[in-house]
Structure formats: C-alpha cells, structure tokens
Amino acid sequence: MxxxxxxxxxxxxxxxxxxxxxxxxxxxxxxxxxxxxxxxxxxxxxxxxxxxxxxxxxxxxxxxxxxxxxxxxxxxxxxxxxxxxxxxxxxxxxxxxxxxxxxxxxxxxxxxxxxxxxxxxxxxxxxxxxxxxxxxxxxxxxxxxxxxxxxxxxxxxxxxxxxxxxxxxxxxxxxxxxxxxxxxxxxxxxxxxxHEIPAAEKERAAEYHNTLAEAAAEHDESLMEIYFDKGELTEDEIRKGLSIGIKSRSxxxxxxxxxxxxxxxxxxxxxxxxxAPYPDEGASFDTETDENVPCKADGPTSLFVFKTSVEPHIGEVSYFRVISGKVTEGMDLINASNDSKERISGLFSAAGKKREKQNEMLAGDIGCTVKLKNTKTNQTLNSPGIDRKLKAIQFPEPKFRTAVKAKNEADDEKLSELLNRAHNEDPTLIVEYSKELKQLILSGQGEHHINILKWHLSNSNKIEIELFAPKIPYRETITKVAAADYRHKKQSGGAGQFGEVHIVIEPHVEEAADTVNFKTGGKEIRLNIKGREEISLDWGGKLIYYNCIVGGAIDARFMPAILKGVMDKMEEGPLTGSYARDIRVAVYDGKMHPVDSNELSFRLAGRNAFKEAFKKAGPKIMEPIYNVKIYVPSEHMGDVMSDMQNRRAIIEGMDSEAGFEIIKARVPLAEMYKYSTTLSSLTSGSATFSMKFADYQQVPADVQEKLLKAYEDQEKEE
Ligand SMILES: Nc1nc2c(ncn2[C@@H]2O[C@H](COP(=O)(O)OP(=O)(O)O)[C@@H](O)[C@H]2O)c(=O)[nH]1
Ligand SMILES: [Mg+2]
The missing domain is CATH 3.40.50.300 (P-loop containing nucleotide triphosphate hydrolases)
Incomplete structure (x- = not known):
C-alpha cells in the first residue's frame, strides 16, 4: 500500500x-x-x-x-x-x-x-x-x-x-x-x-443554511466581516469557519x-x-515531562502503542500511532519504558484482521506491527538516542469485582498467567492476588466484561473458572485507651522461655501530641518516652511504637521483637483477622529472666499483650466506602434511589445533566457486589455509574456483630 x-x-x-x-x-x-x-x-x-x-x-x-x-x-x-x-x-x-x-x-x-x-x-x-x-x-x-x-x-x-x-x-x-x-x-x-433542492423545501433549506453560515462566521473575524458585508458566505467560506468550529468543539x-x-x-x-482536522492539527501528544511532541514527518521517530492483542496464527499484534517522524520496515526502535530494542519486522495498515503491508508510515498515521518482544499498551517506541515517554491512556476505575479460581486446582498457575495476559490486552481487566483476603480478585467494568473473559478461558484455553463473591478488606482499630500485662513463660526440660511486657495502647490521630499520662482500669500510668517509631502501614494508616522502658526492665535488644509481636497482630487483627490500623502502642514495663529470655519469648509476649489490650480498647471494624456516581434517566430515578437506600448508601447530592439525573452517594463496598448488573436490570440498561475508593468508616453495630460471629465460626472450623 x-x-x-x-x-x-x-x-x-x-x-x-x-x-x-x-x-x-x-x-x-x-x-x-x-x-x-x-x-x-x-x-x-x-x-x-x-x-x-x-x-x-x-x-x-x-x-x-x-x-x-x-x-x-x-x-x-x-x-x-x-x-x-x-x-x-x-x-x-x-x-x-x-x-x-x-x-x-x-x-x-x-x-x-x-x-x-x-x-x-x-x-x-x-x-x-x-x-x-x-x-x-x-x-x-x-x-x-x-x-x-x-x-x-x-x-x-x-x-x-x-x-x-x-x-x-x-x-x-x-x-x-x-x-x-x-x-x-x-x-x-x-x-x-x-438534484436541485425541491421548491417546497427551499425556504427551510435556506433557513438552515443561514444558521450554518452564522455558526461558521462566529469562529473567524474575517468571515464575520464578509458575512456582515454580504449577508452570506460561500461554500468554501462556510467550510473554513466550520473547520475552525469543529476543531474548537464549538x-x-x-x-x-x-x-x-x-x-x-x-x-x-x-x-x-x-x-475535520489533519493529524498535525488534531490530537496533541505530551510526554510525561509535559513536553509537546509535534506531529512532523521529518522529526525523530516516536510511536505510541495504544492497543495490543493476541491473534490466532500470528501472536501479538501491536497497534500504534506514529506520533512523530516515520517508521519503516526493518527499523530498530527503543522502548522508552524498558530500553529494550524492538525491530519493526512487519508494518501494516489494518482493516480488522486484514493487514496491508506498508514499507513506510509517516507522522499521524495509524497502523500495526507484529512480534514485538517487550512492548505493551501505553508504551512509546523511539528511534535510538531519543528519550520520549508519552503520557499514558487513562483507563477508568473498575466497577465490578469478583473472586476467581480455577475449577481444577492444577490450572491455578496457568490461570494467573492468562489473567495477566488478559490485562495486557485489556487494561480495564485487573487481576490481583490479595494476600490479605487470600483470594485472587478480578476486577472489570461489568459482569458481561468478566463473562467474556470466562468465555475465552474456556473456549480458547480450556480452563474452567469459578467466580464467587470476594471478601471485603475490612480494617480494625480501637476507640479508647487500654492496658495489658502479659507474661510468656514456658519450662520444658532444657532451655525455658520467658518474657513479660506491660503495654498501653490508644487510638492514633494524626498530629495529636504524644500522651504521657494514662488512666485505665483503675490504674495510672505515666510514660517516660525514650523512643518513638512511626510506621506507615502497607495497608493504610499508622502504627506508633513507643519505647518507655525505665531502669532496664527489658533489654533494648528485645524491643524489636516486641514490635514484631505487635505487628503479627496488626496484620491479623484480633476481631476478624483483618488488618489493624491507626494505633499507638507504648511498652512501659516488663520483666526478663537472666537465662530463659529470648526474642521469641518477647515476640509472643508482645503479640498477646497487644491482643488483650486491643479487645479492651473499644475495638471497631471499619469498612471501605466508595464514592459512587450514577447517571440515570429521570423515569428510573425512583427505583434507583430506593435500591440505593437498601445498600446503606448516604446520598450526598443530586444533579441533572442533559436529561439524566446524577446521584452522588457514599456506599460501602460490601453493598456494591454485582451492582452494575442490578442497575442495568433496574433501568433496562439505560443508566451507568462509576465508583472510586473514598475512605474507611466504622461499620454499624449490627454489621459488626455479624462479622464477629462469622469470624468466630470460621476460627472454630479451622
Ligand atoms: N435499518 C437499519 N439498521 C441498521 C443500520 N445500521 C445498523 N443497523 C442494524 O442495527 C444493528 C446493530 O448494528 P451494528 O453495526 O452492529 O451497531 P454497533 O453496535 O453500533 O456497531 C444490526 O442489526 C444492524 O443490521 C441502518 O443504517 N439501518
Ligand atoms: Mg459494533
């Protein structure tokens, strides 16, 4: 071609x-x-x-x-x-x-x-x-x-x-x-x-023509002048004005x-x-460092890959736009994200699966190539010596979340690999193994989206999967001060184990001063803070750890072991096994044994002291809340609102836009399972929504009760 x-x-x-x-x-x-x-x-x-x-x-x-x-x-x-x-x-x-x-x-x-x-x-x-x-x-x-x-x-x-x-x-x-x-x-x-415009239509046509001419004149002063002078514009003049109006979206x-x-x-x-605009008057491409890359065929070569797919008998096909310069068959380009060298061994214009060979493509053109080794969607390929990384496509947040596993356990490894590949082809399919939930979580844009993936896995890869409700990443925290002393002691034959720690814990509030005087359980505790460690937790929130040991009650070398014990329980919260967050822990006293004390003993003592204190400290379960925005035609507004009410939603605002009502609400993630499917059936597919994580919030008492019970039952089973 x-x-x-x-x-x-x-x-x-x-x-x-x-x-x-x-x-x-x-x-x-x-x-x-x-x-x-x-x-x-x-x-x-x-x-x-x-x-x-x-x-x-x-x-x-x-x-x-x-x-x-x-x-x-x-x-x-x-x-x-x-x-x-x-x-x-x-x-x-x-x-x-x-x-x-x-x-x-x-x-x-x-x-x-x-x-x-x-x-x-x-x-x-x-x-x-x-x-x-x-x-x-x-x-x-x-x-x-x-x-x-x-x-x-x-x-x-x-x-x-x-x-x-x-x-x-x-x-x-x-x-x-x-x-x-x-x-x-x-x-x-x-x-x-x-044909000539029929006589009966001449008046109406002239009216629309004038409106069009006015719209065209609006965007250019010289056209405006001509329009005022002559009362009309030629076809070419209207076209010129329209061209400007189209480009500026007016x-x-x-x-x-x-x-x-x-x-x-x-x-x-x-x-x-x-x-309509030519490529050099149209889309504008900036690098991650906000440098504009002009669409010029005589500039250095840069391609932007906007899509990849795996096609039968060919393998990976990468679709790109030539952002600048030109690309020729056999050219070597460098991937700006990973520095790997890619040879353009085939260059095509594509009409679906039909590919027409091209020797060369210039700035502004869109085509595809095959068999790149190391290049994914959103990456830039440059001629050697050019270092441009173009801004990535912003894909929307997922709004459907499910847990997934292979029906046959032997397929698990292959499944992970295939899901990762699916993500590369479609970045709105997101797969993540949650260490916290111990589930493989698959997110996408809707149930149908996930079902198409399921179809592919079954038909193209012969892997059957099972989808089920995902667990919710709850968090645990405390609401008041509590103290606990714990002695870990074991005497068995040879070497024994001994460690005793006294701790006091309280809720952590950002920027609140360190507390030194506590009254809890009829006891007064005065701290002498020797060390303060602020730990930002991987799962959000903080742990503040104070060393307040006086008079060498516990050797400094055991302090990290006690912290480890506390972290054990922060990672597997005492209420439901969820991550704990936003807690201050002060170790202010304890005991050692000259022979039997070791790190393990103090780790266990720290863990158990923390667990005991936690349970006395008004513990609460927190749940993830999402900001949900729903676009719905007015006739379905009532149904959508009453459904929201059953989801513990807090309606934050309502708005209307071009015949659609917009509902903004805060909704617990636990209530959003398969929402896209429900919304679609409530409105015969005429509504849409988006959701984005907002923050964590305490669950209501009845929900907490249910969660505690469920965890207890699960513990008993195990
Ligand atoms: N009568 C009529 N039917 C059409 C026309 N264009 C598409 N269709 C039908 O509408 C349905 C959807 O068409 P399709 O091209 O798949 O729509 P898409 O989802 O927008 O790509 C098909 O059954 C088409 O045959 C049209 O111009 N006139
Ligand atoms: Mg179509």
Whole structure:
C-alpha cells in the first residue's frame, strides 16, 4: 500500500450507543473506499470489524477495531468501538489516538446512555465531534425527536448540515445545506444522484443554511466581516469557519446516514476529509515531562502503542500511532519504558484482521506491527538516542469485582498467567492476588466484561473458572485507651522461655501530641518516652511504637521483637483477622529472666499483650466506602434511589445533566457486589455509574456483630 503523507490522513473514532450502527457504517466506508468489494452485515457475522469469534457469537462489537479506507487521495483511519459500558477500554484507547469523533446516533432512539457516556469521553479528551444520525431508513426513525435530544445533550453546538425529507422505508436521501443540494441514493450501493433542492423545501433549506453560515462566521473575524458585508458566505467560506468550529468543539455538525443502505456514507467521508482536522492539527501528544511532541514527518521517530492483542496464527499484534517522524520496515526502535530494542519486522495498515503491508508510515498515521518482544499498551517506541515517554491512556476505575479460581486446582498457575495476559490486552481487566483476603480478585467494568473473559478461558484455553463473591478488606482499630500485662513463660526440660511486657495502647490521630499520662482500669500510668517509631502501614494508616522502658526492665535488644509481636497482630487483627490500623502502642514495663529470655519469648509476649489490650480498647471494624456516581434517566430515578437506600448508601447530592439525573452517594463496598448488573436490570440498561475508593468508616453495630460471629465460626472450623 502506498505511503500517505501527514496531510493526506484523517483519523476518526466511531462512537455511540450499542447497536447505533457503527460497525455497519464502517463496513460501508470500507466498501466505498474499495477496501472490500462487498459489504458484510453484523447479523450475517461477516463484517470486517467484528471478526473475532466471540463478537460473532454475541453479534456485537466487544473490542475496538482498527480499520481504514482510501478515499479522494486520503487515507481515513477508522477505529470502530464497542458501545457498551462494559467494553469501554476500547473507547479510552481510541480516544487517545484519533483526531475526530464521529458520534453515531440511532434515529430510532435519539440520544442514549452510550451517546452520553462516550460523549463525556470526547469531552474530557477535548476531541472534535461530527454527528451522524443513522438508521434513518428504519420505520421507527424519528428525525425531530432525535435532534431535540441532541440539542438537550449537547446544546447549541449541534448544527444541522443535512436533513432528510422522509424517514423509514422511503428514506433515500437528504438536503445538504452546506452544498445546497438535494442528494438521493439508489440500489443500496452508494450510487448518488445530485438534484436541485425541491421548491417546497427551499425556504427551510435556506433557513438552515443561514444558521450554518452564522455558526461558521462566529469562529473567524474575517468571515464575520464578509458575512456582515454580504449577508452570506460561500461554500468554501462556510467550510473554513466550520473547520475552525469543529476543531474548537464549538460546532457539532449533524449529517444523515443509513449505514445499512449505504446512504450518506460518501458525503460523511468527504466532509471529514475536507473539514475535520489533519493529524498535525488534531490530537496533541505530551510526554510525561509535559513536553509537546509535534506531529512532523521529518522529526525523530516516536510511536505510541495504544492497543495490543493476541491473534490466532500470528501472536501479538501491536497497534500504534506514529506520533512523530516515520517508521519503516526493518527499523530498530527503543522502548522508552524498558530500553529494550524492538525491530519493526512487519508494518501494516489494518482493516480488522486484514493487514496491508506498508514499507513506510509517516507522522499521524495509524497502523500495526507484529512480534514485538517487550512492548505493551501505553508504551512509546523511539528511534535510538531519543528519550520520549508519552503520557499514558487513562483507563477508568473498575466497577465490578469478583473472586476467581480455577475449577481444577492444577490450572491455578496457568490461570494467573492468562489473567495477566488478559490485562495486557485489556487494561480495564485487573487481576490481583490479595494476600490479605487470600483470594485472587478480578476486577472489570461489568459482569458481561468478566463473562467474556470466562468465555475465552474456556473456549480458547480450556480452563474452567469459578467466580464467587470476594471478601471485603475490612480494617480494625480501637476507640479508647487500654492496658495489658502479659507474661510468656514456658519450662520444658532444657532451655525455658520467658518474657513479660506491660503495654498501653490508644487510638492514633494524626498530629495529636504524644500522651504521657494514662488512666485505665483503675490504674495510672505515666510514660517516660525514650523512643518513638512511626510506621506507615502497607495497608493504610499508622502504627506508633513507643519505647518507655525505665531502669532496664527489658533489654533494648528485645524491643524489636516486641514490635514484631505487635505487628503479627496488626496484620491479623484480633476481631476478624483483618488488618489493624491507626494505633499507638507504648511498652512501659516488663520483666526478663537472666537465662530463659529470648526474642521469641518477647515476640509472643508482645503479640498477646497487644491482643488483650486491643479487645479492651473499644475495638471497631471499619469498612471501605466508595464514592459512587450514577447517571440515570429521570423515569428510573425512583427505583434507583430506593435500591440505593437498601445498600446503606448516604446520598450526598443530586444533579441533572442533559436529561439524566446524577446521584452522588457514599456506599460501602460490601453493598456494591454485582451492582452494575442490578442497575442495568433496574433501568433496562439505560443508566451507568462509576465508583472510586473514598475512605474507611466504622461499620454499624449490627454489621459488626455479624462479622464477629462469622469470624468466630470460621476460627472454630479451622
Ligand atoms: N435499518 C437499519 N439498521 C441498521 C443500520 N445500521 C445498523 N443497523 C442494524 O442495527 C444493528 C446493530 O448494528 P451494528 O453495526 O452492529 O451497531 P454497533 O453496535 O453500533 O456497531 C444490526 O442489526 C444492524 O443490521 C441502518 O443504517 N439501518
Ligand atoms: Mg459494533
């Protein structure tokens, strides 16, 4: 395939709700560009984009797919994304490398939750947006209400550039108020005919044309002047103004399409090619040290890997954008994260699994290579001597958490390896062995997300897994002062064991002064602080350890052993075996034996003294609380709220945004198991949410009771 110059490339990402028709539209674009000679369909499971077995099984996109088409001396790189929230990683990575978003709207539904969620991604990434109102050929298509919902969501930036005369069965074209032509299409193969605008439509078309011209003039002073002078703009002038408006996200032009019947596809491509930003005017790439890397073909080479996948018969495929310079076959590049040398042994443009060989690709182009040894998503490859590490893609926080194990224990090791590999391919799948919970915890974006992984493990790797409710990482702490003396003594035949420690403990509060006078259990204790050690615990919170031994009651050499004993119990809290935190421990007295005292004795004495004191110190279990943000259409608000109430949620605020209500709440993690599934069934899939760890909070008394009981029972069993 020929080498395209930076000024001949456009990079778009198709966004939109599930089943809005992105994959079908991409198919039509490739057909128009003669990359394929017949169009497949999602239902016949033969599209270029949804080529994996699991996508064909579910008849929908699960992964983002890199595609391209060639049109009007340009190469259009297209990233088709899945619409469902569960597979958002494909949207996040595409958003990094594309220059323009094409938001595909299902005219039967108008703005959907997928429009909203992906629209927010575009907003955060500050990407231009062109709107394609699609499926106008379907019986239930409703142009007016679709435009209303778009305006409600995106405001006055929504600017009509094309509108249909009829929708449904008879939909066969539209009026284009940029070119002021009426286009019709026949034979469902994109054959286009150009007409005068029908007389009955002239007035309406002129009105939209003026609105478009005004929107275009708004972004450029010289255009504004011409517009005031002449009262109108030429097509080229409008295009110039629109181009500026699109780049600055102040204009979202609306076009009409039916991907299925190949209506409007070519006009959409033409418009993108003529008006949307080129790679050197589009996405901006900064290094981790905030240096901007200009998109210049004559600069040093840098590639950014935004996706990797393992494909049958090939192995690992790495998808990249050429950020700067050019890449040629056989070139040696250096991975900026690990300094390993990578040879670009194959260089391709990709349309799904179909790869076209390229000898060279220039700045701004998007392609793939195979068999890199040491390169993962989010890494940068540079020409030798160049040290650039580009800012990483920000993937969303997980919102579905499950424990996992192999049904057959013998598969455990292989399972860990496969899960790690899955994470490399999809960074929103996170796997972690929790030492604390003694469970392998798998997190993702939803139950379906995890089930697809399960399908792969079973079908591609012949490993069956079991998913079950994960334990909650509780924490333990104390609420008041308590003291304990403990003597560890053992006399058995030869050498004995002896260690006695007296401790006092209290809750640790950041910045509170050290306490020296205690009254507890009818006893007064006065401390003489000799040493203070502040330990930041791996699991959060602190332990402050005071050496207050006077008169050599315990040798200094035994102090670390006592601390070890305390840490033993901090790691396996006395209440439920969870980590303990935020405690001050002072050792102020004790006894030694001239022969039998050793480190082990003091470790055991420290551990038991701590355990006893802990139990008297008003111990509390704390649970992780998450900040949860739910986006829900108003009609489902009541159901979602009452469900939240059953989850011990504290509603912190409510808001509304473009027809959606936003609920902000603090919810215990223990109450969020499978929430994504519940929310989806409560709202027929029209809501979404995010969750992020906030802090630890005491559990209510009844919950503490239950947890204590459960731990006791478990201890007895063991
Ligand atoms: N009538 C009609 N149906 C369409 C159109 N585009 C897609 N579809 C159908 O809508 C469903 C979802 O299409 P798909 O391309 O997979 O949507 P995606 O999830 O956005 O990729 C499929 O059954 C398509 O055949 C269209 O323009 N008109
Ligand atoms: Mg799709």
């Amino acid at each position: 020929k080498t395209y110059l930076t000024g001949q490339i456009k990079n778009i990402v198709l966004l939109g709700g599930s089943a809005s028709g992105k994959t079908t539209l991409a198919e039509a674009m490739m057909f128009e560009g003669k990359v394929i000679d017949r169009r497949g369909s999602v239902d016949a499971k033969n599209t270029v984009s949804d080529y994996t077995e699991v996508e064909q099984l579910y008849k929908r996109s699960i992964y983002s797919t890199l595609l391209y088409t060639e049109f009007k001396e340009h190469k259009l790189n297209i990233i088709d994304t899945p619409g469902a929230d569960d597979f958002v990683s494909g949207v996040a990575s595409a958003m990094k490398v594309a220059d323009t978003c094409v938001m595909v709207i299902n005219a039967q539904a108008g703005v959907e939750i997928g429009t909203q969620t992906t629209g927010r991604w575009a907003d955060r990434a500050k990407k231009p947006m062109v709107i394609a109102v699609n499926q106008l050929d379907s019986e239930k298509a409703n142009w007016e209400s679709t435009i209303d919902s778009l305006k409600q969501s995106f405001g006055n930036r929504v600017t009509i550039m094309q509108y249909p005369l009829v929708t449904g069965q008879d939909f066969n074209g539209f009026v284009d108020v940029l070119t002021m032509k009426y286009y019709t299409f026949k034979d469902d193969n994109g054959t286009r005919e150009e 204009t979202f032009p609306v076009l009409c399409t039916s991907g299925k019947r190949d209506i409007g596809t070519k006009r959409l491509m033409e418009f993108v090619i003529k008006t």
